[in-house]
Amino acid sequence: MNVNIGDKVKMEATIVDSNEGAKTVKIRIEGLQEDNYTPAERYIRVKSGNFEKQ
Known part of the structure; x- marks a missing residue:
């Protein structure tokens, strides 16, 4: 994959949580690593309007 x-x-x-009023x-974003070794x-x-359900 080539990204720029x-x-x-x-x-x-x-x-993992929602606030309907706001x-x-x-x-939760999974798979991020702090030091390339530790998950x-x-x-x-x-804002909840920024998402599409897959």
């Missing part, structure tokens, strides 16, 4: 800075990419995430969801999970909160 500025390219848009798709990634998978799991919704229309946000907390997602890690990252959680972020984003």
